[in-house]
Amino acid sequence: MTTSQHGDERAILRTDGLTKRFGGLTAVDDISFRLPAGEIRCLIGPNGAGKSTFLKLVTGTHRPTEGTVHFDGEDITDLKPHVRVRRGMSLKFQRISTYRELTVEQNLRVATQRIHDGQDATRRIDELLDLIGLTAEREAVAGSLAHGDQQWLEIAMAMATEPKLLLLDEPTAGMTIEETRETGELIQDLVREGMSILVVEHDINLVRQVADRVTVLNQGSMLMEGTVAEVTGNEDVKRIYLGKQAEGTA
Amino acid sequence: MTDAGGPGAIARLRDLLEGQNTLGNSTRFWYGFLVVVGFMFVYPFLTNPFVLKVNTDYFVWMILALSLAVVWGYTGIFNFGQTAFFGLGAYTFGIVGITLIEVTGGTNVAILAAVVVTVLASALLGYFMFYGRIRGLYVAILTLAVALTGNLILVRTTNTTIGAAELGGNNGVTGIPSLTLGGGPLSVPLGITAQYYLVALLLVATYLGLRILLNSYYGYVLLAIREDEDRTRMLGYDVRKLKLIAFSLTAGLAGFAGALHAAWGNFIDPTVMGLTAASVPIIWVTVGGRDTLIGPLVAAYALQSISTKLSTVGSGYTNIFLGAVFVLVVLFFPDGLIPAIVARWRERTGDGHDIDRSNTTEAEA
Amino acid sequence: MAVVESILRFLVLLLSFFGTLALAGLGLAVIFGIMGIINFAHGEFIMIGAYSTSIAYGAGIPLAGAIVVGGLTTGAFGLVVERLLIRHMYDRLIDTLVATWGLSLILTQAVQIQFGGTFGSIPVPFGTFQYAGFSASMYKIVLGLTALGLFAGTYAVFTQTTYGLQARAAMQNKEMARSLGVDTGRTYMLTFAFGSVLSGIAGGLFAPLTVLTPTMGSEYIVEAFVTVIVGGTNVLIGTFGAALSLGLIQTPASQLFGTLGGRVALLVTTILIIRVLPEGISGVVTSD
Numbered sequence A: 001m002t003t004s005q006h007g008d009e010r011a012i013l014r015t016d017g018l019t020k021r022f023g024g025l026t027a028v029d030d031i032s033f034r035l036p037a038g039e040i041r042c043l044i045g046p047n048g049a050g051k052s053t054f055l056k057l058v059t060g061t062h063r064p065t066e067g068t069v070h071f072d073g074e075d076i077t078d079l080k081p082h083v084r085v086r087r088g089m090s091l092k093f094q095r096i097s098t099y100r101e102l103t104v105e106q107n108l109r110v111a112t113q114r115i116h117d118g119q120d121a122t123r124r125i126d127e128l129l130d131l132i133g134l135t136a137e138r139e140a141v142a143g144s145l146a147h148g149d150q151q152w153l154e155i156a157m158a159m160a161t162e163p164k165l166l167l168l169d170e171p172t173a174g175m176t177i178e179e180t181r182e183t184g185e186l187i188q189d190l191v192r193e194g195m196s197i198l199v200v201e202h203d204i205n206l207v208r209q210v211a212d213r214v215t216v217l218n219q220g221s222m223l224m225e226g227t228v229a230e231v232t233g234n235e236d237v238k239r240i241y242l243g244k245q246a247e248g249t250a
Numbered sequence B: 001m002t003d004a005g006g007p008g009a010i011a012r013l014r015d016l017l018e019g020q021n022t023l024g025n026s027t028r029f030w031y032g033f034l035v036v037v038g039f040m041f042v043y044p045f046l047t048n049p050f051v052l053k054v055n056t057d058y059f060v061w062m063i064l065a066l067s068l069a070v071v072w073g074y075t076g077i078f079n080f081g082q083t084a085f086f087g088l089g090a091y092t093f094g095i096v097g098i099t100l101i102e103v104t105g106g107t108n109v110a111i112l113a114a115v116v117v118t119v120l121a122s123a124l125l126g127y128f129m130f131y132g133r134i135r136g137l138y139v140a141i142l143t144l145a146v147a148l149t150g151n152l153i154l155v156r157t158t159n160t161t162i163g164a165a166e167l168g169g170n171n172g173v174t175g176i177p178s179l180t181l182g183g184g185p186l187s188v189p190l191g192i193t194a195q196y197y198l199v200a201l202l203l204v205a206t207y208l209g210l211r212i213l214l215n216s217y218y219g220y221v222l223l224a225i226r227e228d229e230d231r232t233r234m235l236g237y238d239v240r241k242l243k244l245i246a247f248s249l250t251a252g253l254a255g256f257a258g259a260l261h262a263a264w265g266n267f268i269d270p271t272v273m274g275l276t277a278a279s280v281p282i283i284w285v286t287v288g289g290r291d292t293l294i295g296p297l298v299a300a301y302a303l304q305s306i307s308t309k310l311s312t313v314g315s316g317y318t319n320i321f322l323g324a325v326f327v328l329v330v331l332f333f334p335d336g337l338i339p340a341i342v343a344r345w346r347e348r349t350g351d352g353h354d355i356d357r358s359n360t361t362e363a364e365a
Numbered sequence C: 001m002a003v004v005e006s007i008l009r010f011l012v013l014l015l016s017f018f019g020t021l022a023l024a025g026l027g028l029a030v031i032f033g034i035m036g037i038i039n040f041a042h043g044e045f046i047m048i049g050a051y052s053t054s055i056a057y058g059a060g061i062p063l064a065g066a067i068v069v070g071g072l073t074t075g076a077f078g079l080v081v082e083r084l085l086i087r088h089m090y091d092r093l094i095d096t097l098v099a100t101w102g103l104s105l106i107l108t109q110a111v112q113i114q115f116g117g118t119f120g121s122i123p124v125p126f127g128t129f130q131y132a133g134f135s136a137s138m139y140k141i142v143l144g145l146t147a148l149g150l151f152a153g154t155y156a157v158f159t160q161t162t163y164g165l166q167a168r169a170a171m172q173n174k175e176m177a178r179s180l181g182v183d184t185g186r187t188y189m190l191t192f193a194f195g196s197v198l199s200g201i202a203g204g205l206f207a208p209l210t211v212l213t214p215t216m217g218s219e220y221i222v223e224a225f226v227t228v229i230v231g232g233t234n235v236l237i238g239t240f241g242a243a244l245s246l247g248l249i250q251t252p253a254s255q256l257f258g259t260l261g262g263r264v265a266l267l268v269t270t271i272l273i274i275r276v277l278p279e280g281i282s283g284v285v286t287s288d
Helices: A051-059 A081-088 A104-112 A119-132 A147-160 A177-192 A204-210 A228-233 A235-244 B006-017 B027-046 B049-074 B082-104 B108-131 B136-155 B192-214 B217-227 B229-233 B239-265 B275-288 B294-313 B318-332 B337-349 C002-035 C042-058 C063-084 C093-115 C138-160 C162-172 C174-179 C184-209 C217-231 C235-276 C280-286
Strands: A011-022 A025-036 A040-044 A066-071 A089-092 A165-169 A196-200 A213-218 A221-226 C128-131 C134-137
Touching: A011 A051, A011 A196, A025 A051, A025 A066, A025 A196, A025 A221, A040 A051, A040 A177, A040 A204, A051 A089, A051 A165, A051 A196, A066 A081, A081 A089, A081 B229, A089 A147, A104 A119, A104 A147, A104 B217, A119 A147, A147 A165, A147 A177, A177 A196, A177 A204, A196 A204, A204 A228, A213 A228, A213 A235, A221 A228, A221 A235, B006 B192, B027 B049, B027 B192, B049 B082, B049 B192, B049 B217, B049 B239, B049 B275, B049 B294, B082 B108, B082 B136, B082 B239, B082 B275, B108 B136, B108 B239, B108 C235, B136 B275, B136 C093, B136 C217, B136 C235, B192 B217, B192 B239, B217 B229, B217 B239, B229 B239, B275 B294, B275 B318, B275 B337, B275 C093, B294 B318, B294 B337, B318 C093, C002 C042, C002 C128, C002 C134, C002 C138, C002 C162, C002 C184, C002 C217, C002 C235, C042 C063, C042 C093, C042 C184, C042 C217, C063 C184, C128 C138, C134 C138, C138 C162, C138 C184, C138 C235, C162 C174, C162 C184, C174 C184, C217 C235, C217 C280, C235 C280
Parallel strands: A040 A196, A040 A213, A089 A165, A165 A196
Antiparallel strands: A011 A025, A011 A066, A213 A221, C128 C134
């Protein structure tokens, strides 16, 4: 109902009746979701709400028990993860998963070389390094970087594949308030360049800063969708957050 | 842009050969390299045929070491049964060589057959492993189980003939033809010195070829797969397929080395697939350093020389020596002896722009 | 009667293959399941068990007692190896593999130097089992039953002792176990020793059936490996299921194609199974 006003726009990502059951547990329950192109959407919900599983169904790491996933107008339900990436979807993992033993440049080269080769790749790497402010650390081993810098490097790697849709799983985990704000600005810049972004996020400040709209999951189902103000004013949302995380952060 | 001049060509060649994925990118390294290759070239004039013959085999082992360095060290696939493919290549060469030498007059077909058979066999095994998504340690014990079962099968081949070749069980296959050059009726069997030059040339070519590969697109992909498969998949790479390709092509290289070994000794027996044989290449790569090429090369040459010396002394202590080297290096130099030495040397001289991936923690300890 | 005979023949053979696979694999599986480590010197641990059993038997101790001596000797040896070698590499799985492989070379050669090519054999006890035209070595039946007994014993250790509870906790979640006050270092040490005892007992049980040589470990290592691959990380259910299902393959294969055929069938089955069950039988048990 809440999405009807976007009905005419092109959806970059759409799921219909998406369901994932593990044995007796239904982790994702009949989620029909739509992300219009050019939007920043935040996906929130208490722990165990099914956010990570939902993301894994979108990236293809998990196969759905029922339902379909459409990306850029095409049914990708049966495509393997790496093929989805090639179609223009990119994921920044929740845990830091840069190549810890490789240098910053090696990390970025792995990410860029599939699209650019030779001098082009080097130029693109320079751009990315400049963007995330790690030019001086080019030859440093990724594992030796500060936590926030590793998060930045990851985001840069996800961007390097030049996605239409960027999936960010808790991109600011472990960042300082200042770094979180900068990340928010980066996310906004990316959308201006034409990307669509889906962010799984706990930090309500970041949600306020970047989200066009917010989708709330609870116990595997979609609870509601709306603007930040609508969501934070909603009684059900307050109840699940306050009920489940009495000493909660948000 | 028509630089016919030498410097331009050399610069372009170095561009291909060098990069942060391999050790040895300085001009000094290449001078050293040329000196070593030059010495390999003049060596036949300085020594006797016996020593030359022994060294030819060391070069063959060094090719095997390179194949394991790429698949284990660079790609992170714990192929602990690389000798199964070395042995398969050797037996295939023996069988095809003995059968066809009278017909074709040469060994070209046999060499080709050895490589094709090992690539196919390893691809079949690799398909089940990588598309079954089994985890690291399982790959190690499964590949070793394959080698040991191969040994078991070969031991029971007394009175078995394939083509014109008698497999001979524990006694092995005898009368395997030496390498020939040229084709058809023009094939010429190679003498000791010619064989030495050919194998030396193949070794240098393999080393340079692998350096180009490792500093190219595929080199970065292999490293990425070693570090984190999930991450690499989410950057758009078909990890299972790439692992399968890396596994089978390096197995093919091992099979090629096996063929050279069979041709060198005119003989092959089941011990190549035994437990001790399987551990030997692992020692070279462990001691030499898993993420270098030059390390396993040096280690293979050095450890084979020492083993030969120890066994000619007549003691049964070779395996104790190898085992002790194994254990001590893993305990005290987990990144390998050669990288540790290089790091120490750089610390002293404050030299070099190579990437020190070990991050110096172990080297300093 | 011929039908009964061939059924008996099948069952006895199955029991003996099951026993061999389970005994060869159990010690390796305990260490792998709890610690995540593969002991590449596992075959040599079996060899040490067989040799020390033979020595004890030669000194006049009855076979059952000699096998216990074999198990304890191997356990003590395992303890030393764990202290000197393994504990330095808990977080480096591949290094433990490589280091234990080095150990395997040393052990084989050291035994060769010390005791020569072959060693005092033990006569097969219990005579034969007779039914109509069918006869089989009673000891092979006992071997299978003893394997079942060892499973029961291992189950008891993991469920009834403090060590067992702590080991299971450490296996499921190392950090959590630590925060609950489990000394995981000590648990791992005991696990390695316990696995070694099981390998030593296996060696003692195998001793009457084989020629004792320094390289006898490699006779059992493939069986141990495939059992662990097919079984996965669940020590008891996985190993039991793997030994049983692989035994069910090996039995007809060896009846049709001989001993070698049976062993090749083991490997081929394992390779086929991993395509479907990457985590082995444990994956099936734990997935829901």
